[in-house]
Amino acid sequence: MIKKNIQRIIQYRMCLLKFQNLGFEKIFSYTLAQEIGVSPEQVRKDFSQFHLRGNKKAGYLIQDILDQINDLLHKEDIHKIIMVGLGNIGQALIKYKGFANRNMQLVAGFDIDPAKLKKTCRIPTFHSKEIPAVVKKENVRLGIIAVPEAAAQEACNTLIEAGIKGILNFAPVMLKTPPDVVVQNISVCGELEALVYVTEKDKQK
Amino acid sequence: MIKKNIQRIIQYRMCLLKFQNLGFEKIFSYTLAQEIGVSPEQVRKDFSQFHLRGNKKAGYLIQDILDQINDLLHKEDIHKIIMVGLGNIGQALIKYKGFANRNMQLVAGFDIDPAKLKKTCRIPTFHSKEIPAVVKKENVRLGIIAVPEAAAQEACNTLIEAGIKGILNFAPVMLKTPPDVVVQNISVCGELEALVYVTEKDKQK
């Protein structure tokens, strides 16, 4: 549902950061293309569509492109996220150190199981009934659903009701949402099934 | 890289199982379409491409279509998976109960940190140097990478060398692989960044 070109822009950004950390100031479409596994034409087309300009014969100025991509992706802000479900996946995400340097911040976790709320934790945790209050107080727009399949739609409804506009869903169900609420699904088993399909097909050749 | 139609077939399967558990024997393209958020024409087109036939005016026989999709997805076999990296994500996956009923089985976990290998665990764990031996002995074709970014390509190379053909990668890097080894990336931050982009764009309207 989300356009492919913006997804690649997100990848280019990571790649540009990598090369910048390696000490480079400029980069060619060819290099970026190789890194993320597309054609150089694709890179130039994507850049063109987002008005990211380089220099003939001299490639792209990494800092310049990064500044503009950061603008596009609203990297001037820190994006607050709440998480519903503090089980296996929930705990793993809470412990994850990688959010900060992508300007993401898990501001609170929620569960209905009092045992899960007792654990000391890097972020404040509350009973799910507190979701509307916290979302309003912290002005949060993004939520992660990490509850069992059976509870996912209900959790989703609560998030929508509270004013969340983007949901990352780990539960293996398609959530029903109004048009102004966007869902991205992460399906570990689904991806593995797709891998089985393609690798078994390759085998036959 | 993996075709969209097969990814939807995987979704249809989950949906068919759901309706079967609800007691239904037949289903219409319209219902499936609504459930996974596509048009009925898309469902019929996908089914047509995989030779999944229904009955005019009577829809699709759930059991029949399931049997055929199960064939397509090689659901007659249990697919063995190994995992490299037993940190936050690795532990969450090991504890995950949902693999079994999708015919997936985590058969071993690997790490280089002896502390991680000491923990008692639902599956056997080994030092990473044992990867080739285990892959060969168990005849594993799928691997999950859940190591830090800096170690991901090395882990990937080890898996490839050992004979793994499909890799699910949680590290935020694009892995370099030969053409016969397929990678699926799971990028939590990337998905969140995409959500920020679309939800902020919606806001402007």
Place this chain on the structure above:
DNA sequence: ATTAAATTGTTAATTTATAAACAAAAAGAT
């Protein structure tokens, strides 16, 4: 028995995405 309604499955049209082609500009070489 005929007609109407519903639903599939295929074909055609449209849209979107990717790839190819190439002109324009810049840098460097002769």
Place this chain on the structure above:
DNA sequence: ATCTTTTTGTTTATAAATTAACAATTTAAT
């Protein structure tokens, strides 16, 4: 100063994916 090479950026072409159209068939209704 002129020519060659490199690389961008746009335009054109091709391919892939989605949507629309509609004939064919089945069921049910009159």
